[in-house]
Amino acid sequence: MEISLHKEEIFSGRILKLERHLVRLTDDSEAYREVVRHPGAVAVVAFKGEELLLVRQYRFPVQKFMLEIPAGKLDSGESPEDCARRELLEETGYGPVELEKLTVIETSPGFSDEAIHIFTCEVEKIGESDPDEGEFVEPVFMKIEEVVKRITDGSISDSKTISGVLLALRRKESQRPPAKAVS
Incomplete structure (x- = not known):
């Protein structure tokens, strides 16, 4: 220690x-x-049927557009659940049907105390997106298979997105009823 x-x-x-x-x-x-x-953040793996709701956003530190799950910084005194709902609505205009916490990741413990609370949910349209001033995000629906392909080929490289999507898919897989045996 x-x-x-x-x-x-x-x-x-x-x-x-x-x-x-x-x-x-x-x-x-x-x-x-x-x-x-860092005050902490949330991220949401948002499903609409067989598609994932991502956002396309330019990230200045890495000088490129990235596809990510919706996410944002916790406000002072705000619960992670409330922040997840707020960020999802602000960035996409969608809201969770039912929010489920997957995990908390520590993004770079070698030099930062940032922790991201990752949630998953099915979503429904409840309003219009209203990003923060100076934030330009474009909601994008993408087939689950395409997201996994892009994670595998490296074109989706955001760590919270990779962690969240893989955990959410694992959770979905474990909740499926077993396949019936073919006789």
């Missing part, structure tokens, strides 16, 4: 903070750790 001996806040922005810690290591030596603090 590492123990923080001293903390310095290097940056505090709208979404994240950057800290530098002097830590004592298990062998009693000391080292520095840079830590990105």
